[in-house]
Amino acid sequence: MRAPRKVHVLQKAEPHFRPERDPIGVHPRRVPRTADEQDTCATTVQRQMIPGKPPRASSAPRLPHAFRGLWFTWLSGAVVVVVAFGIALWLTSPVEAPPGVTILANATVSDTTGLMAAVQTAGLRGTSDVKGAIEGLKRIDDQRVTITGWAVDKTASSSSLTIIAFAAGRHAMTAVTSGPRKDIAQMFGLSDASTRYVSFEATLACSPSQNLIVVAVTADRTYSQFRSLICP
Numbered sequence: 001m002r003a004p005r006k007v008h009v010l011q012k013a014e015p016h017f018r019p020e021r022d023p024i025g026v027h028p029r030r031v032p033r034t035a036d037e038q039d040t041c042a043t044t045v046q047r048q049m050i051p052g053k054p055p056r057a058s059s060a061p062r063l064p065h066a067f068r069g070l071w072f073t074w075l076s077g078a079v080v081v082v083v084a085f086g087i088a089l090w091l092t093s094p095v096e097a098p099p100g101v102t103i104l105a106n107a108t109v110s111d112t113t114g115l116m117a118a119v120q121t122a123g124l125r126g127t128s129d130v131k132g133a134i135e136g137l138k139r140i141d142d143q144r145v146t147i148t149g150w151a152v153d154k155t156a157s158s159s160s161l162t163i164i165a166f167a168a169g170r171h172a173m174t175a176v177t178s179g180p181r182k183d184i185a186q187m188f189g190l191s192d193a194s195t196r197y198v199s200f201e202a203t204l205a206c207s208p209s210q211n212l213i214v215v216a217v218t219a220d221r222t223y224s225q226f227r228s229l230i231c232p
Contacts, residue, residue, distance in 0.1 A: 100124050101162050101174070101217055109213055110169030112225075119215075119223055129155045130224035131188070132216050139232050145206045147173070149226070150181050150199045151216040154188055159219055160197040165204050166213045167231060173204035206231035 100122035107118035119126070132151030139145050151161045165173040179199035185192050206212060214226040 100221055101164065104215070104217065105164055105171045105174055107171075108169050109166040110211065111213075114169070115166075115213060115215070115225065124217065124221050124223045127218075127222040127224060129153055130161070130216050130218060130222060132161075132224065132226055134214060134226055134229060137212075137229065137232050139208070140203065143205055143207065144203055145231055146201070146203050147214075148199075148201045149214075150184055151177055151224075152181075152184055152188065152190075152195060152198050153218050153220075153222075154190070156218065156220065162217045163200050163202070164215045164217060167204065167206040168210040172206055172212075173202050175200050175202035208232065 100119075103122040104118050104124065107114070107121065109115045109118050130151065130153050132149060134147065134149040136148040137145055147165065149163075151163060153159060153161060161177045163173070163175045163177065164171070177197045177200045179201075180192065180196045181198040182192055182195070184190070184198050185195040208231060210231045212229040212231050214229070215223050216226070217223045
């Protein structure tokens with residue numbers, strides 16, 4: 001008698017799902033990180049790269065937003081312009097004239113008698129320590145003449161002198177000695193440094209054949225008269 005035949009019954013297996021994983025071949029969509037998440041991630045990476053060492057901060061400090069604005073450029077330019085204007089004004093400002101020069105320039109001087117009265121009013125006194133000479137008179141046009149020369153105070157040779165000229169009784173020019181003259185230094189036995197302000201050159205109003213009276217005035221209220229001249 002045959003043994004009963006075993007019948008194998010196949011059981012239907014239920015499918016296994018893995019909800020924690022995505023299907024094969026499908027990549028999850030990346031969600032952009034926020035700014036805070038990016039900073040946190042960068043800090044974490046730095047700490048992993050250098051264990052036990054805090055992240056190094058940037059050595060260059062960031063400028064405030066106000067300094068990076070356009071108004072800062074305008075403000076800097078305005079400050080530069082104001083400073084440059086002040087320097088130019090200081091450099092070009094006229095030098096204060098010695099006492100008595102303004103009074104003498106406003107006087108009428110047509111001859112030696114008029115000059116004596118004018119210098120007394122201005123409080124000036126004559127001196128033999130002031131030496132000078134007119135070296136050139138050259139006509140420019142019908143009304144103007146160029147005058148060149150030198151003047152020096154032997155007792156205070158490092159100071160500038162004021163040159164005042166009168167033509168036909170009226171004030172025609174006021175100039176200041178400014179250039180050096182080595183020959184004058186040798187003539188009076190002075191050093192080159194002490195004769196830095198000796199020569200002068202200027203333009204004055206003078207018609208042909210008019211009398212020309214020229215005076216050199218020092219800062220110590222002394223003066224000396226050049227020889228009388230005739231305008232060319």
